[in-house]
Amino acid sequence: MRIDVALSPDAVVPPPAVAIAVDVIRATTTIAYALAQGYAEVVCCPGVEDARVAAHEIGPAAVLAGEVDRLPPPGFALGNSPREFAEGLPLGDVLVLSTTNGTRAVCWAASTAELALVGSLANLTACAAAAARGARALRGSVAVRCAGADGDPCLDDAYVAGRLVAELSAFLPEWQVGDTAELVRSAASAYGSEIEAIGRSSSAISLREHVLFDDVRICARVDAVPTAIEAVTLPGGRARALSAR
Amino acid sequence: MRIDVALSPDAVVPPPAVAIAVDVIRATTTIAYALAQGYAEVVCCPGVEDARVAAHEIGPAAVLAGEVDRLPPPGFALGNSPREFAEGLPLGDVLVLSTTNGTRAVCWAASTAELALVGSLANLTACAAAAARGARALRGSVAVRCAGADGDPCLDDAYVAGRLVAELSAFLPEWQVGDTAELVRSAASAYGSEIEAIGRSSSAISLREHVLFDDVRICARVDAVPTAIEAVTLPGGRARALSAR
Numbered sequence: 001m002r003i004d005v006a007l008s009p010d011a012v013v014p015p016p017a018v019a020i021a022v023d024v025i026r027a028t029t030t031i032a033y034a035l036a037q038g039y040a041e042v043v044c045c046p047g048v049e050d051a052r053v054a055a056h057e058i059g060p061a062a063v064l065a066g067e068v069d070r071l072p073p074p075g076f077a078l079g080n081s082p083r084e085f086a087e088g089l090p091l092g093d094v095l096v097l098s099t100t101n102g103t104r105a106v107c108w109a110a111s112t113a114e115l116a117l118v119g120s121l122a123n124l125t126a127c128a129a130a131a132a133r134g135a136r137a138l139r140g141s142v143a144v145r146c147a148g149a150d151g152d153p154c155l156d157d158a159y160v161a162g163r164l165v166a167e168l169s170a171f172l173p174e175w176q177v178g179d180t181a182e183l184v185r186s187a188a189s190a191y192g193s194e195i196e197a198i199g200r201s202s203s204a205i206s207l208r209e210h211v212l213f214d215d216v217r218i219c220a221r222v223d224a225v226p227t228a229i230e231a232v233t234l235p236g237g238r239a240r241a242l243s244a245r
Numbered sequence: 246m247r248i249d250v251a252l253s254p255d256a257v258v259p260p261p262a263v264a265i266a267v268d269v270i271r272a273t274t275t276i277a278y279a280l281a282q283g284y285a286e287v288v289c290c291p292g293v294e295d296a297r298v299a300a301h302e303i304g305p306a307a308v309l310a311g312e313v314d315r316l317p318p319p320g321f322a323l324g325n326s327p328r329e330f331a332e333g334l335p336l337g338d339v340l341v342l343s344t345t346n347g348t349r350a351v352c353w354a355a356s357t358a359e360l361a362l363v364g365s366l367a368n369l370t371a372c373a374a375a376a377a378r379g380a381r382a383l384r385g386s387v388a389v390r391c392a393g394a395d396g397d398p399c400l401d402d403a404y405v406a407g408r409l410v411a412e413l414s415a416f417l418p419e420w421q422v423g424d425t426a427e428l429v430r431s432a433a434s435a436y437g438s439e440i441e442a443i444g445r446s447s448s449a450i451s452l453r454e455h456v457l458f459d460d461v462r463i464c465a466r467v468d469a470v471p472t473a474i475e476a477v478t479l480p481g482g483r484a485r486a487l488s489a490r
Binding site (some may be wrong): 007008010012077108135149151152153154155158178182183184186187188189190192197200201202244 | 252253255256257321394396398399404405409423424425427428429431432433434435436442445446447
């Protein structure tokens with residue numbers, strides 16, 4: 001039984017019993033805030049066109065959200081900013097989300113593992129605890145899948161993976177820690193604060209250029225949402241994310 | 246101008262002016278010790294059969310060395326252990342080397358960059374200084390290519406990459422540091438010693454099982470070989486490594 005980390009979408013890890021998808025800037029943080037705001041579920045779609053189809057199938061309950069090149073596509077009610085979900089009421093029951101990297105990582109996790117979780121700093125402790133409980137119950141491995149940035153590893157997701165590995169290895173001391181998991185755990189321990197770490201990432205620098213740096217500050221907040229989030233696979237490569245009971 | 250790190254053979258980085266190949270346990274350490282012992286050059290081959298062909302072409306000056314599954318293939322005079330080169334005299338002028346991961350990383354560097362270097366802890370300072378001088382002269386980017394372990398990232402190479410990034414970013418303060426480069430630099434800073442870091446890697450654990458842990462101790466020694474090592478590409482996907490003047 002192992003704890004592994006995949007730093008990018010193409011990285012290969014042994015098939016896990018428990019998978020955690022991480023896209024801290026911004027999709028998995030946005031999912032956490034959307035569920036906390038009151039959406040009953042978030043349907044994650046692998047692409048923008050598919051999100052439009054999904055919203056049409058779901059009907060009036062669906063609210064389209066997401067981004068292409070950091071901004072909402074035409075006709076989408078909302079973007080991919082956790083700020084849009086930090087206060088006020090939801091616009092419907094079902095958020096239909098498509099983002100460049102993050103929703104694909106959630107769909108991968110849901111289709112691969114017996115227990116799939118959506119992880120971010122926003123629900124770090126609840127996510128790690130649920131993953132450890134799941135790994136013990138299933139007597140299986142845990143893999144953290146970083147969404148990365150356009151296929152490459154990114155510092156922000158790697159940092160959150162490192163924080164998750166630190167928690168997981170405390171909960172699961174008998175589990176072997178893989179080389180990449182050890183690497184990101186060490187890297188995470190070297191930063192004095194969450195904003196120091198994820199603020200240096202290319203994702204954060206890119207948002208700063210788009211005057212969206214406040215999003216990074218929200219993404220750096222730890223445990224603002226005290227619930228684990230499970231993802232289950234849906235037909236057509238989609239996944240449904242909802243708060244774990 | 247950037248400083249990038251590729252953690253595994255398949256990782257994509259922007260084409261660099263200067264490339265550093267790292268397989269600290271053990272190929273790039275072995276190359277450093279072999280040149281220090283007195284071999285005039287090390288011909289790196291992408292596979293065992295190709296090494297036999299290369300040795301035949303070179304004639305009596307050639308000494309075959311390398312490993313498959315950590316041990317020397319039949320007919321090879323030497324393995325891939327830096328201990329075999331730590332004392333005594335060379336067995337010929339040209340070492341012909343083939344290893345599972347490392348020689349391929351050297352061949353990649355030689356065929357990709359204007360200046361290709363062979364890096365390890367054994368020649369850390371000399372390697373970083375030569376890379377920084379080269380990047381300034383060529384006004385170009387530096388990429389560290391980790392050999393990894395059977396296609397996956399490994400902790401030992403990532404640690405050395407982190408040490409190199411720390412040196413390079415001090416020599417080249419205007420160069421942008423990529424996300425993976427920042428990640429490994431932070432991770433490297435979290436360890437108290439070289440042996441603590443690389444001794445935890447799956448490569449080290451595997452050598453311990455083969456009663457070769459003394460190799461790991463040698464691979465952890467910093468600056469035992471005070472020269473930079475350049476690699477130039479040869480026909481057939483091979484590369485020639487030799488001490489920089």
